[in-house]
Amino acid sequence: QTLNSDRTALLSLRSSVKGRTFLWNIKQTSPCSWSGVKCENNRVTILRLPAASLSNTIPEGIFGNLTNLRTLSLRLNALSGTLPSDLSLCSNLRHIYLQGNNFSGEIPKPFFNLTKLVKLNLASNTFTGEISSSFEKFKRLKTLFLENNQFSGSIPDLDLDLDLVQFNVSNNLLNGSIPKNLQRFESDSFLGTSLCGKPLKICPSEETVPSQPSKRAPPSVVEEKKKEEEKSKLSGGAIAGIVIGCVVGFALIVLILLVLCRKKGNERSRAVDISTVKDQEGGIPVENGNGNGYSVTAVAAAAMTGNAKTDGPASKKLVFFGNASRVFDLEDLLRASAEVLGKGTFGTAYKAVLDAVTVVAVKRLKDVLMPDKDFKEKIELVGAMDHENLVPLRAYYFSRDEKLLVYDFMPMGSLSALLHGNRGGGRSPLNWEVRSRIALGAARGLDYLHSQGVTTSHGNVKSSNILLTKSHDAKVSDFGLSQLVASPSSTTPNRATGYRAPEVTDPKRVSQKGDVYSFGVVVLELITGKAPSNSVMNEEGVDLPRWVKSVVREEWRREVFDSELLSLATEEEVMMEEMVELGIECTSMHPDKRPEMSQVVRKIENLRRSSPSLDQVNEAD
Numbered sequence: 261q262t263l264n265s266d267r268t269a270l271l272s273l274r275s276s277v278k279g280r281t282f283l284w285n286i287k288q289t290s291p292c293s294w295s296g297v298k299c300e301n302n303r304v305t306i307l308r309l310p311a312a313s314l315s316n317t318i319p320e321g322i323f324g325n326l327t328n329l330r331t332l333s334l335r336l337n338a339l340s341g342t343l344p345s346d347l348s349l350c351s352n353l354r355h356i357y358l359q360g361n362n363f364s365g366e367i368p369k370p371f372f373n374l375t376k377l378v379k380l381n382l383a384s385n386t387f388t389g390e391i392s393s394s395f396e397k398f399k400r401l402k403t404l405f406l407e408n409n410q411f412s413g414s415i416p417d418l419d420l421d422l423d424l425v426q427f428n429v430s431n432n433l434l435n436g437s438i439p440k441n442l443q444r445f446e447s448d449s450f451l452g453t454s455l456c457g458k459p460l461k462i463c464p465s466e467e468t469v470p471s472q473p474s475k476r477a478p479p480s481v482v483e484e485k486k487k488e489e490e491k492s493k494l495s496g497g498a499i500a501g502i503v504i505g506c507v508v509g510f511a512l513i514v515l516i517l518l519v520l521c522r523k524k525g526n527e528r529s530r531a532v533d534i535s536t537v538k539d540q541e542g543g544i545p546v547e548n549g550n551g552n553g554y555s556v557t558a559v560a561a562a563a564m565t566g567n568a569k570t571d572g573p574a575s576k577k578l579v580f581f582g583n584a585s586r587v588f589d590l591e592d593l594l595r596a597s598a599e600v601l602g603k604g605t606f607g608t609a610y611k612a613v614l615d616a617v618t619v620v621a622v623k624r625l626k627d628v629l630m631p632d633k634d635f636k637e638k639i640e641l642v643g644a645m646d647h648e649n650l651v652p653l654r655a656y657y658f659s660r661d662e663k664l665l666v667y668d669f670m671p672m673g674s675l676s677a678l679l680h681g682n683r684g685g686g687r688s689p690l691n692w693e694v695r696s697r698i699a700l701g702a703a704r705g706l707d708y709l710h711s712q713g714v715t716t717s718h719g720n721v722k723s724s725n726i727l728l729t730k731s732h733d734a735k736v737s738d739f740g741l742s743q744l745v746a747s748p749s750s751t752t753p754n755r756a757t758g759y760r761a762p763e764v765t766d767p768k769r770v771s772q773k774g775d776v777y778s779f780g781v782v783v784l785e786l787i788t789g790k791a792p793s794n795s796v797m798n799e800e801g802v803d804l805p806r807w808v809k810s811v812v813r814e815e816w817r818r819e820v821f822d823s824e825l826l827s828l829a830t831e832e833e834v835m836m837e838e839m840v841e842l843g844i845e846c847t848s849m850h851p852d853k854r855p856e857m858s859q860v861v862r863k864i865e866n867l868r869r870s871s872p873s874l875d876q877v878n879e880a881d
């Protein structure tokens with residue numbers, strides 16, 4: 261067998277599975293330069309065609325010729341039928357990724373001759389049959405993913421315990437008890453089956469084990485557990501006593517709370533003259549139930565309460581920035597109608613309508629642990645930032661208990677809402693011109709921030725912090741806040757996670773190169789229309805940059821584009837490809853390999869300049 265027989269095999273695969281993106285230039289005699297194909301020692305060793313719209317069954321006689329194959333990835337296609345049994349002839353195979361297809365039937369017996377397999381992913385197909393003890397032949401197996409199939413029967417006690425580190429058989433028709441060797445995996449690996457025993461619930465047969473152990477055999481875990489349960493059983497009288505005690509105690513607490521609430525409510529309505537109810541977070545009123553969609557004085561009352569307790573009247577002032585004329589004061593803000601815009605990492609954002617023309621966004625910060633003096637110093641720096649692609653911080657207020665930031669209200673909301681909201685219908689598609697303009701605006705805003713000093717960075721770049729004007733110009737918001745607020749625990753996943761550079765383990769220790777990474781994720785989000793938290797990617801355990809990198813292979817780029825962008829002129833398609841490249845460059849694993857924000861701006865400017873359909877816009881830039 262030679263490279264030529266590999267080539268013939270690949271060509272018959274191509275004609276059998278008919279991928280729309282199969283654009284190999286077959287005039288090139290060597291298949292080694294075809295997309296997704298890699299060779300070593302003049303033989304094909306890697307074949308990767310993920311998400312390439314492949315369909316149909318793979319006939320016998322193809323893999324029998326690709327005998328040097330080490331990696332086969334055909335994941336996320338629409339391939340069907342049984343696995344070709346001659347796959348077993350690729351005895352060098354280490355990695356097989358066939359998840360996310362429509363393969364069916366039993367795994368052919370010869371398949372288990374692939375004894376060098378390290379990773380096997382057959383998840384999300386419709387495979388049937390039993391998980392036989394033949395799996396034991398895969399002595400080197402580290403990953404076995406069989407979830408979301410129709411495997412049935414019980415699982416044998418596979419002797420794979422030493423090397424196997426990833427295992428999942430969830431959502432299959434499996435039953436019986438989980439074998440000892442596999443009990444160390446999390447329950448997620450077995451959910452959606454009728455399996456029982458550790459880490460799931462105890463098997464019914466084990467529950468009926470007699471409570472008197474025989475003299476010789478030591479008591480089983482189940483028996484021990486039962487004994488403990490029996491020991492801890494309480495008499496009926498004791499239970500009744502506890503219940504009555506609890507009810508009386510609870511009633512007392514409710515009564516005390518009611519009295520306290522009344523007292524506070526009266527005080528507040530005297531100060532603000534508006535009735536309010538409490539929100540769940542911190543006893544701050546957010547809704548008046550007046551039915552107009554606004555929660556009246558949410559922000560204001562919060563400030564008043566904190567203020568009244570701690571500070572004198574002199575400090576009840578909003579501190580304004582720049583020479584912006586003081587169009588409202590704290591009292592006005594207190595009286596304004598407010599609507600909750602959303603809760604973010606740093607606190608809650610409200611829209612406050614002061615009068616017919618003055619609408620502001622107020623952010624009520626939580627967890628500001630620094631002394632007032634430091635807070636004031638840092639927030640003054642934030643307020644000094646002035647650029648057309650930044651959301652200006654107009655004013656701030658602080659007391660010991662309350663920290664409020666007042667921004668211009670951006671009526672078109674965030675890029676995140678624009679990209680991911682309303683996908684079901686009633687939305688006008690976002691064209692390339694708008695998307696590239698948003699990218700450029702956001703890049704310029706960040707470049708300005710970075711130009712303020714090497715240590716100045718945003719720290720929380722993501723699509724919900726890129727806000728839009730009516731003409732879809734981008735303005736970056738929330739800059740400088742990550743240094744003010746206590747870091748969210750790094751173990752709690754939040755929306756920032758998909759944007760955070762790999763080296764940023766503490767969200768407070770941000771850097772300019774970290775911003776570039778996050779901006780790169782936003783660029784990829786703009787092009788693919790996929791949020792970094794997209795469930796398809798999460799299921800695969802990859803983030804947006806990795807997903808794009810795995811799918812982007814020369815001719816397949818169109819696979820990653822948002823479907824709204826598919827009717828593009830050819831020149832625009834070339835530019836979008838360059839934008840993908842830019843996103844990939846920005847999301848390089850090593851910070852040193854990422855460009856500076858100023859270089860990013862230049863690149864997007866050049867890219868847009870070369871677009872014939874953007875001539876008018878370029879002038880405006």
Ligand SMILES: Nc1ncnc2c1ncn2[C@@H]1O[C@H](COP(=O)(O)OP(=O)(O)OP(=O)(O)O)[C@@H](O)[C@H]1O
Nearest residue numbers: 601602603604605606609621667668669670674724
């Ligand atoms: N100035 C503003 N004008 C209009 N909408 C805003 C403004 N500031 C924030 N928002 C919107 O309010 C919501 C909550 O914003 P907030 O910044 O508190 O949280 P976030 O952006 O979701 O997360 P994070 O706190 O991590 O930045 C978001 O949908 C955001 O787009």
